[in-house]
Amino acid sequence: MHQDVIDLRSFYYRTKLGRSAQVALQDALRTLWPNTKGMVVVGFGFAVPVLRPFLRDSQRVLAFMPDQQGVMPWPPAMDNVTTLVHETRWPVPAGSVDRLVVAHGLETCESPQDLLTEIWRVLSPGGHVVFVVPNRSGLWARTDATPFGNGRPYSFGQLESLLRKCRFSPEHHEAALYFPPSHGRFWQKTAKLWEKMGRRYNPQMVAGALLVEAAKNVHPGSAENPSRLTVPGPLEVLEGLAGSKPKPLPGNSFAVHRDGFER
Numbered sequence: 353m354h355q356d357v358i359d360l361r362s363f364y365y366r367t368k369l370g371r372s373a374q375v376a377l378q379d380a381l382r383t384l385w386p387n388t389k390g391m392v393v394v395g396f397g398f399a400v401p402v403l404r405p406f407l408r409d410s411q412r413v414l415a416f417m418p419d420q421q422g423v424m425p426w427p428p429a430m431d432n433v434t435t436l437v438h439e440t441r442w443p444v445p446a447g448s449v450d451r452l453v454v455a456h457g458l459e460t461c462e463s464p465q466d467l468l469t470e471i472w473r474v475l476s477p478g479g480h481v482v483f484v485v486p487n488r489s490g491l492w493a494r495t496d497a498t499p500f501g502n503g504r505p506y507s508f509g510q511l512e513s514l515l516r517k518c519r520f521s522p523e524h525h526e527a528a529l530y531f532p533p534s535h536g537r538f539w540q541k542t543a544k545l546w547e548k549m550g551r552r553y554n555p556q557m558v559a560g561a562l563l564v565e566a567a568k569n570v571h572p573g574s575a576e577n578p579s580r581l582t583v584p585g586p587l588e589v590l591e592g593l594a595g596s597k598p599k600p601l602p603g604n605s606f607a608v609h610r611d612g613f614e615r
Contacts (some may be wrong), residue, residue: 354439355502357422360398363499371533372543373498373528374401377484377561378468379521379547380528381405383454384482384565390449394474396442396498397457399427400434402484406451408513416442418457440466449474455484459503468518475568478503480519482565485511492533494542494562500529500560511564520566 366371373548381402389409395402396416404427406413417423438444439461452471461467471481475566486493488505495501512522530550531543539546550558 353462353503354418354421354455355398355399355499355588357417359370359555360421360456361424362552364398364401366408367535368540369498369533370401370530370554372540375542376528376531376547377402377404377455377563380526380561380563381482381484383526384451384524384563385451388451390450393451393453394444394449395455395473397455397460398438399419399453399457399484400424402453402455403527410451414455418461420578439463440470442470446473447476450476452480453484454481456503456538457497458483459485459505464514465518468515468520470520472568472610475569477570478567480523480565481568482563483511484561484563485517487527487556487559487562489557490529490560492529495533498533500533503539506562508564511562515566516563519569521569522564522566525555526563526566527555527559527561528563530558532557 362370364374378401382405385406385508390411392412392414393403393406393410394414394416396418398417398421403413403415405429413433413580415426415434416437418432419436420439423434425434426434435443439457442526452475454471454489458464458467475481485504486500486505488510489509490505491499492500493505508518508525515522527550528547528550531539531546555562
């Protein structure tokens, strides 16, 4: 179930902990995408806290917020780029998005595979998506005092497995929120130091948020266990209507094969 936009806005824009989280997530995402010049960048869920750096050089930035969550205007003092959408039906043409960020969207949606299908549709053939999700073994997922304590937390392996099943190729990892989810003054003053030190350790053990970048896979049969269409041969079409499989008449000038006729 999606969180309410009022609660999300209050955390990120009205608390020191939320502002520290915003900076840490922006830095991690910019590590993956240092340059989006001329690209169309879209955020889904509540991604606006990490989208601001992309306003400077991207061709266009849009923020889609699911109707179960609600929408807010953003950015302040600028033309609004947010819109309310159904979580699995977005008002953009297929293949029109170069970069896509999903934050507070995957772990709270009702049908993750349907959401991933829509993400695959809107991404361009060379498009990339970054998923920002709560780390199932991190401190942030163990408290409901922050948005990362809601929904389904993931490990790197769980998220990558889901992405491969839905025709995505995981490429890069990042992590953020190494400092504790505390409003205490000491933790806020030392947040940047904790982020710097945390990168030296196993992110899956200590980070609060995991970031996985994946590419849209457009090759046939790229998904795991793809469904295959089996086309019967010309003589197998009648199989089951008679007691035995029909055979070609002797002396016929055509030799009959499964895949057609050959003189």
